[in-house]
Amino acid sequence: MLKFVLSPLRLCVGWSLSPRILGLIGAVMLVLLRLTIGWHFYSEGIDKKDAGNWTATPFFANAKGPLADNFRQLVWDADGEFRLNRNAAMQNWAVFREEVASHYGFDESQKRQAQANYAKAVEQYDWILLENATDLEEYALGRERIAKLETDSQEKAVRDGVASLGGQRDTIRREWKQKAAPTLAQIDAIWANYEIDQNALATASQAEATPYYRLVKPRTERIDTSVIDRFVPYFDIAIGLCLLLGFFTPVAALAAAGFLGSVFLSQFPPTTGPGSSNYQLIECMACLVLAATGSGRLAGLDYFLHLIVRKVWGSQTPPA
Numbered sequence: 001m002l003k004f005v006l007s008p009l010r011l012c013v014g015w016s017l018s019p020r021i022l023g024l025i026g027a028v029m030l031v032l033l034r035l036t037i038g039w040h041f042y043s044e045g046i047d048k049k050d051a052g053n054w055t056a057t058p059f060f061a062n063a064k065g066p067l068a069d070n071f072r073q074l075v076w077d078a079d080g081e082f083r084l085n086r087n088a089a090m091q092n093w094a095v096f097r098e099e100v101a102s103h104y105g106f107d108e109s110q111k112r113q114a115q116a117n118y119a120k121a122v123e124q125y126d127w128i129l130l131e132n133a134t135d136l137e138e139y140a141l142g143r144e145r146i147a148k149l150e151t152d153s154q155e156k157a158v159r160d161g162v163a164s165l166g167g168q169r170d171t172i173r174r175e176w177k178q179k180a181a182p183t184l185a186q187i188d189a190i191w192a193n194y195e196i197d198q199n200a201l202a203t204a205s206q207a208e209a210t211p212y213y214r215l216v217k218p219r220t221e222r223i224d225t226s227v228i229d230r231f232v233p234y235f236d237i238a239i240g241l242c243l244l245l246g247f248f249t250p251v252a253a254l255a256a257a258g259f260l261g262s263v264f265l266s267q268f269p270p271t272t273g274p275g276s277s278n279y280q281l282i283e284c285m286a287c288l289v290l291a292a293t294g295s296g297r298l299a300g301l302d303y304f305l306h307l308i309v310r311k312v313w314g315s316q317t318p319p320a
Helices: 002-013 019-051 057-061 068-072 086-104 108-131 133-151 153-161 163-200 204-209 225-245 249-266 278-293 302-316
Strands: none
Touching: 019 225, 019 249, 019 278, 057 068, 057 225, 057 249, 086 108, 086 163, 108 133, 108 163, 133 163, 225 249, 249 278
16 A cells, blocks of 8 residues: 555656666766756746746747647737737726735825826827727738638648648738737737836835736636746746756656757757757757656655655665
């Protein structure tokens, strides 16, 4: 019964591998590899968290290859449908106005200023829609053409089967996106400034007592960058710490490999040069090596967890 209960632990620290068969030099190299990848993930996570505005949107939006459509669907409001919906945007801003007032405990004067900020954002939004009305009209008409390309399975299969036609479809999509890109960029700036302006109404004592209040974008898909952007920095930090400490190394390494593998697949086939995704593939393979060798039991916390495994399974597991 105890063996059954501890089976997950045995999997988390390495099933029955003995790192000693690697020799001293191999063991040292594995530790250095684990620490290097761990530091890479940890530092990347800290940088993304400290930036505050990091987003995976450009990465997913520029995906290519056979899985490009799947990755593009992960972009929050990829086609701008929500941001160009005046009623939806206004409702979201109104809710945020009330939430930020409750968060900081605004008095009546601050609430009036919050309402003024709201009215200012709405005025700017309406002006942007008016100034870009022609491009937005063409964009709305182009949406039907794009929808046909995506839903007509027969045409899609033919186009994807011929490289030139597949490239033509991507070209049409890019040209369509460019019609609304300036407008959506301006609307994004309104969202960002509105969040800053409402938080700036808090007094020094209110700001010290409560953390900065974020304007959370409502999800447009079950999973999109509005969720991913908040999750990835902490994912990177957690993976980095696990690898640095040698804690549950196989699990952390496999998670890292899956993450890096998805990066590689999103940019397939890879190009050459500094922007090549081959670097992610190489690190992905290195993470699989860490997972397969139980490297956390070498100068890591997994060594102590493995002692528990040895006591339960006894001679079935070679000594580490």
